[in-house]
Amino acid sequence: MPQHTVKSYEDELALLDTKIARMGGLAEHNLGQAFDALQRRDSRQADMVIAADRAIDVLEKDVENQVIEMIARRQPLANDLRHVMTALRITGDLERIGDLAKNIAKRASAIAEVAHPKPVISGLERMVELALKQLKMVLDAYAERDADRAIQVWRDDQQIDAMYNSLFRELLTYMMEDPRNIGISTHLLFGAKNLERVGDHTTNIAETVHYLVRGQPISDDRPKGDETSTMLVESND
Amino acid sequence: MVNRTEIMDHQVIAGQPVAVADLAPMIVARKVNVHYGAKQALFDVDVDVPRNAITAFIGPSGCGKSTFLRCINRMNDTIAICKVSGDITIDGQDIYDPDLDVVELRARVGMVFQKPNPFPKSIYENIAYGPRIHGLTRSKKELDDLVEECLEKAGLLKEVHDRLHEPGTGLSGGQQQRLCIARAIATRPEVILMDEPCSALDPIATAKVEELMEELKSNYTMIIVTHSMQQAARISQRTAFFHLGKLVEFGATRDIFTNPQDKRTQDYITGRFG
Numbered sequence: 001m002p003q004h005t006v007k008s009y010e011d012e013l014a015l016l017d018t019k020i021a022r023m024g025g026l027a028e029h030n031l032g033q034a035f036d037a038l039q040r041r042d043s044r045q046a047d048m049v050i051a052a053d054r055a056i057d058v059l060e061k062d063v064e065n066q067v068i069e070m071i072a073r074r075q076p077l078a079n080d081l082r083h084v085m086t087a088l089r090i091t092g093d094l095e096r097i098g099d100l101a102k103n104i105a106k107r108a109s110a111i112a113e114v115a116h117p118k119p120v121i122s123g124l125e126r127m128v129e130l131a132l133k134q135l136k137m138v139l140d141a142y143a144e145r146d147a148d149r150a151i152q153v154w155r156d157d158q159q160i161d162a163m164y165n166s167l168f169r170e171l172l173t174y175m176m177e178d179p180r181n182i183g184i185s186t187h188l189l190f191g192a193k194n195l196e197r198v199g200d201h202t203t204n205i206a207e208t209v210h211y212l213v214r215g216q217p218i219s220d221d222r223p224k225g226d227e228t229s230t231m232l233v234e235s236n237d
Numbered sequence: 238m239v240n241r242t243e244i245m246d247h248q249v250i251a252g253q254p255v256a257v258a259d260l261a262p263m264i265v266a267r268k269v270n271v272h273y274g275a276k277q278a279l280f281d282v283d284v285d286v287p288r289n290a291i292t293a294f295i296g297p298s299g300c301g302k303s304t305f306l307r308c309i310n311r312m313n314d315t316i317a318i319c320k321v322s323g324d325i326t327i328d329g330q331d332i333y334d335p336d337l338d339v340v341e342l343r344a345r346v347g348m349v350f351q352k353p354n355p356f357p358k359s360i361y362e363n364i365a366y367g368p369r370i371h372g373l374t375r376s377k378k379e380l381d382d383l384v385e386e387c388l389e390k391a392g393l394l395k396e397v398h399d400r401l402h403e404p405g406t407g408l409s410g411g412q413q414q415r416l417c418i419a420r421a422i423a424t425r426p427e428v429i430l431m432d433e434p435c436s437a438l439d440p441i442a443t444a445k446v447e448e449l450m451e452e453l454k455s456n457y458t459m460i461i462v463t464h465s466m467q468q469a470a471r472i473s474q475r476t477a478f479f480h481l482g483k484l485v486e487f488g489a490t491r492d493i494f495t496n497p498q499d500k501r502t503q504d505y506i507t508g509r510f511g
């Protein structure tokens with residue numbers, strides 16, 4: 001794309017991308033570290049993740065202020081308009097992902113003293129791996145203005161939903177087996193729900209990237225994968 | 238997906254919202270070519286200007302937008318070396334028909350220029366002149382009423398009601414421009430062409446002219462040439478982008494300024510090197 005006649009305008013737009021890349025990197029890192037703390041039952045690390053979330057919040061405010069100032073001073077149009085609006089929306093989603101990572105870290109701290117059910121932890125591990133892969137891919141799609149990759153991310157979210165559904169069932173079964181499991185299971189269930197929400201925010205970012213690149217919303221219907229909101233598991237006796 | 242055209246891009250006519258997309262084209266141009274001597278200024282311009290809406294013509298200096306605007310009321314006839322070919326019709330009537338009365342045409346298609354240019358006469362006479370030479374009124378009373386009505390429509394009456402017989406040139410720049418708009422509507426035109434009407438005005442006077450244009454659009458078809466992207470985005474329903482004598486892109490203003498289809502349009506409106 002040709003450069004702006006006004007170079008400082010070009011620099012400001014580039015700066016938005018730098019900030020988003022940094023924010024995305026932090027969100028990825030915190031999510032990975034939060035799960036690591038949960039898996040290793042390491043509450044010190046969990047506390048570090050909780051403290052690190054602040055940097056993401058600061059960046060979000062920073063981008064928000066920059067976007068408001070650019071709208072006031074530059075009155076961006078066309079792809080530039082989509083660029084600044086997109087930056088605002090993506091940072092909103094990244095900030096939420098940061099919060100969800102922080103929440104997982106808090107739960108990791110709360111259950112650090114209790115033995116974790118192995119199969120559930122490995123289920124969560126697969127889920128977090130996929131969530132991180134999706135997040136990385138959508139950040140790449142943004143950096144490279146790659147709408148096709150954004151669509152790919154948007155489609156693949158149903159895999160995370162499927163994993164969540166299966167973990168949901170597993171945890172309910174585990175709770176029914178022994179009421180003493182309910183405490184830890186509830187924390188792990190919320191952890192799984194958080195990862196499912198990370199997937200949703202990643203999907204939002206994918207939609208935003210598509211709009212940025214093509215100027216159109218993604219037109220297909222996405223298969224909705226989370227069935228747990230309409231599910232009831234009853235005991236057999 | 239919600240069809241945004243239905244929600245936002247509409248014009249209220251007789252109290253009913255009408256999608257601009259459904260507005261019948263009023264001015265239809267086909268294969269319009271203009272030469273100034275050996276130099277070609279416009280190449281095969283095709284455009285449908287909708288009725289009762291504001292259409293903005295944008296593009297860099299020398300792109301042909303003003304030349305095209307001036308074809309619509311045959312102002313280019315006054316330039317000896319200028320040759321216009323192709324078809325332009327207003328409500329189906331060929332305006333280049335040799336039998337057409339050009340003076341009559343210019344009463345139907347009014348024009349407002351970049352620099353306010355009131356006649357060196359009184360405020361009253363500035364407006365009364367057109368209706369008088371076209372014989373639009375039968376009595377002094379009717380003419381007085383028309384002058385008052387036009388000043389009212391142009392949002393100027395309150396400011397000048399007690400000095401109608403003072404010179405129009407004594408008004409501020411913004412008032413002079415609104416006087417020119419009042420003068421343009423005095424001959425009861427159907428179309429008003431505006432060639433950068435606000436470029437010499439301060440932001441408040443500009444806002445008043447824009448407010449006036451919004452009010453007028455339910456009764457008039459307006460075309461505005463402007464170098465201000467923001468102005469085009471604010472007030473028009475359709476935008477045409479001209480570049481090097483060609484009409485590059487023509488569409489709903491909302492689409493042009495959020496998602497232009499042609500790279501040249503995008504580069505121009507965002508201020509990038511071509």
